[in-house]
Amino acid sequence: MRPFSYARATDLAQAVHLGRQTGQGQTDAPVQLLAGGTTLYDLMKLDVMVPDRLVDLGPLRPKLSSITPSAEGLHLGALAKMAHVAAHPVVQADYPALAQSLQLAASAQLRNMATLGGNVLQRTRCSYFRDPTWAACNKRNPGSGCAALTGFNRNHAVLGTDSSCIAQYPGDWAVALMALEADVSLTGPLGSRRLPFASLHRLAGGQPQFETNLQPGEVITAFFIPASKRAQRSVYVKVRDRTSYEFAIASAAVALEMDGDLVRQIRISLGGMAYRPWRAEGAEAVLTGKPLTEANAEAAGRAALAGAAGHGHNDYKLTLGPQTVVRALMQAKALPPASRKA
Amino acid sequence: MTFNPKSLFGRPTPRIDGVAKVTGAARYASDELVANPAFASLVTSEIARGHITGFDLSRAKAVPGVLDILTYETVGNQIKAPLGPDGGPTTTTLESNRIWHDGQIIAVVVADTFESAAEAAGKVHVSTMAEAASASFGAPGVEVQAITAGRPGEKTKGNQTEEKAAADAAFAAAPVKLDVRYATPPQHHNPIELFTTTCVWDGPNLTVYEPSQFMWGLKTATAKQLGIDPANVRAVSRYVGGAFGSKGNQTSRTAWIALAAKRLGRPVKLVPTRAQGFTIATYRAETRQHVRLSATADGKLTSMFHEGWEVSSRPSSYKVAGVEATSRLYAAPVIATAVNVVHADRATPGFMRAPAEVPYVFALESAMDELSYALNMDPIELRRVNDTQNDPVSGLPFSSRLLMPCFDQAAEKFGWSKRNPKPASMRRGEWLVGYGCASSFYPNNIGPAAVRISLAPSGKANVSMAAHELGTGAYTTVAITAAHSLGLAVKDVTVHLGDSDLPPVPVAGGSNNAATTTHVVVKACADIRQRLAEAAVAAEDSPFHSADPATLILAGGALRNADGLSEPLSKAVPRTGGRLEVYAENIPAGLPASAMAQLYNGHPLMSRGGNRKDVTAYAFGAHCVEVRVHSLTREIRVPRVVSAFAAGNVINPTTAHSQYMGGVIWGISSALHEATEIDPVSARVINANLADYIVPVNADAPSIDIIMVPENDDRVNPLGVKGIGEIGIVGMNAAISNAVFHATGKRIRELPVRAEKLL
Secondary structure (H helix, E strand, C coil), rough: CCCCCCECCCCCHHHHHCCCCCHHCCCCCCCCEEEECCCCHHHCCCCCCCCCCCCHHHHHHHHHHHEEECCCCEEEEEEEECHHHHHHHHHHHHHHHHHHHHHCCCCCHHHHHCCHHHHHCCCCCCCCCCCCCCCCEECCCCCCEHHHHHHCCCCCEECCCCEEEEECCCCHHHHHHHCCCCCCEECCCCEEEEHHHHHCCCCCCCCCCCCCCCCCCCEEEEEEEEEHHHCCCEEEEEEEECCCCCCEEEEEEEEEEEEECCCEEEEEEEEEEEECEEEEEEHHHCCCCEEEEEEEEHHHHHHHCCCCCCCCCCCCCCHHHHHHHHHHHHHHCCHHHHHHCC | CCCCCCHHCCCCCCCCCHHHHHHHHCCCHHHCCCCCCCEEEEEEEECCCCCEEEEECHHHHCCCCEEEEEHHHCCCCCCCCCCCCCCCCCCCCCCCCCCCCCCECCCCCCCCCHHHHHHHHHCCCEEEECCCCCCCCCCCCCCEEEEECCCCCCCCCEEEEEHHHHHHHHHHHHCEEEEEEEEEEEEECCCCCCCCCEEEEECEEEEEECCCHHHHHHHHHHHHHCCCCHHHHECCCCCCCCCCCCCCCCCCCCHHHHHHHHHHCEEEEEEEHHHCCCCCCCCCCCCEEEEEEEEEECCCEEEEEEEEEECCCCCCCCCCCCHHCCCCCCCCCCCEEEEEEEEEECCCCCCCCCCHHHHHHHHHHHHHHHHHHHHHHHHHHHHHHHCCCCCCCCCCCECCHHHHHCCCCCCCCCCHHHCCCCCEEHHHHHHHHEEEEEEEEEEECCCEEEEEEEEEECCEEECCCCCCCCCCCCHHHHHHHHHHHHHHHHHHHHEEEEECCCCCCCCCCCCCCHHHHHHHHHHHHHHHHHHHHHHHHCCCCCCCCCCHHHHCEEEEEEEECCCCCCCEEEHHHHCCCCEEEEEECCCCCCCCCCCCHHHHCCCCCCCCCCCCCCCCCCEEEEEEEEEEEEEECCCEEECCCCCCCCCCCCHHHHHHHHHHHHHHHHHHHHHHHHCCCCCCCCCCEECCCCCCCCCCCCCHHEEEEEECCCCCCCCCCCCCCCCCCCCCCCHHHHHHHHHHHHHHHHCCECCCHHHHHHC
């Protein structure tokens, strides 16, 4: 229980103006942007996020929630609700991995509230991060250490970690965005820019308090996913402890274009095992130009986890990760070829 | 009882409190309206072992609306410490500066509003001297307390029991043997209703609104802790939003809230957080177990040895000692058991739905499955070969035991015959398919109880007793029993429960509630019938004048006889007064006459199915489950379960079905999902919320088929009623784990079974 003030942004310029003190997403930034609230309220109740002020982006929703397919690709406003995008027939038909990643996320209630932009910024589920009574958490208190290294780390990352933080990126949708090579549009105090989604999230790099490359005041306004044959033949596989309403212990997105029996183009990304949304380019290289046999899929799975390191309770991801990739590859192979021409 | 109990029971009846519950009209303890309450918030420890060296309360006291802060320095000596679940010592809270476990209550902040209290609680600064904490088994610093004889009456010989020596010899000589170890995790009840307490003083009289499984226990224990006359304490809990064993003991909070209200001269209300529920109440302790079974080549057990290790707190020796149960299941000629308590820097555990059976039957029923493969024998047939109608420990007959009929009916409906016995041989698409089974059983317990029933000339009855509605349907079973005994419609009976101003009923635990309450209600109703009949035969204006009162019955709202004569209650009742009110007590066979007086003092004696002098009384059941394990990624799903139970006369098939089904689903949870995670270094709970403490969602329990096998057990108790609150969960964890083995060929001996163990 702590007091905070609340402001409603009347337009994008004002949101950017009010959001100048958002820092780069540190938990102790004095201002936080509010979209669906499904992560922010949760962490405020846990005293992890302690903003003095919330800037509600809700009034921008009419302008920033469109779902606009075109021949070039899919434009999605950042304030579109997960549920709406998941149910859109074009998303389901031409970008199935995107639809699946949304349908398999969270619960119906959360999907009705949560926005796309907020979703990619959701915070890790690391228990030591989510409970401020733990002193050692470099993500909350830079320089304090990492309790998860010696603690219970079953749901921690095996890829992209360093000794400053082994937290796992928890989301699904961002994993699908990686495989479909999305771009993200931002507007900030210095104007608007568009960058590959793959460059939005940072590695820990000894500074896990900075999770993204967003500049202070920058607001995510849209996502663009290019149309392609492989987007049409894409899948998202999510492995989790229970059938619904649960985060992944491993997930993989695959976008596949075949040339006869050979892989012409493939994109593979991983969730539930990495510090940030993770593109497995090494695994893609293993398969490109080769037949998609089980043996080749297994080799790709191993390549996807190259360099991975466990911390005890999460060692199983070193085995589960490759298996998840194989499963996703085989599911993609079983899909009919894309109907679009190019 | 001069009538057939079957005439009372067995008709499916909707819950009489169902509408009140779904519309919010049902008042749970923290819904009770009290005037001008202040609000309490708890400060809990962030270390698991050490001492408090000081408080800085300045920032907390500066929060507007803060009224009082209780700490050991201010109130430590003002209450008597509560007793643990076993009646022995347990961890303390504000009594001293000692910290026994993570999340221990160390201060209570009281303020004008809930928000102020919570904010101030977050601003209490506590200085501590922390010591290295031992989290669980294997940690440096745990103390093992051996309790050599696991069952009462076991004789010791040197360092071990005579039974153990005999079991060792039989094991050594047997052609087929199994020697395996199992482990089960800590689990928390997580009832949806939190561990709330509201205390209101009126002069010397205290009312405690608190969810409880034992109204008279809460009343007397709170009085003892406060050093006041129990007559001055009233405990109220008309509805309980789930308890599962977590709300039956003396608590670590109640007396402090009462003291806070007294200091303030104002009602005080505490609604702790979900996370605090993981540390201020009890839990199911983790266990390690060792099982040795030996058998002849045709599957007859020649010996059984079962030893358990259970975690407890430093001061408490509480244990569930489930070997008491597992030693009763099969006809082994030599049975030896042992139990050990391992003291760690943890909160004191306590009862949790089928406390002894859930962990210990997992081990035994997993071991039986392993033995069936060692014997190359169908696991159901192995149980048939070792079935018995006599308690293998005492030699007494079971009051009734329909274990194999349960297996046969469950197996038939399940399609067990389609099972290919070879592990990892069945498949559907990408998924490996496994079938597994396990026995279920639970002792039949019954206690003393009292009730007050009044009958008005209008034909409306009131039943009042301090029984407990935990979500089981207790209001409805009491109403059914009274209505059918008095010849009324269920809607004409009003039931009052959950208030210690009403006649006492023992703790709603050990599945005794149904048997205990129905017997005393039937007794009171028999008294009503008797008095109406005697008044009628004495009255000249009655059609029954001069008849034998024993020939009169109550049916259809009238006094009747076999000749078709009748007299409505509107005429029969006024002969006895304005309304006919009776008070009745029932003491089950085998309990002393003092049992009722002891119950009034808060001590519930219980006739337990496992230590009766005449018979051993258990209910039995059988589970058949199908699991699917993904061939690559190894997620485990349970597409269907068929479970059969034989538990005497079923009072209300509607709520009985819910009880069984709920137990089965919780068994899925026990097998695949639930575990409280303890940080190995700090001994702190790290998944104290319902997102990270995983329980099944609807999609995890798509098809649960419950078979109620008819059973006439006229030796268990006069009404042939057996409690069913716990039996549904017993053995489910083993049945699923056994099915996982069948699907994959991989034996998992440590719960929960999760994907990573099958990779």
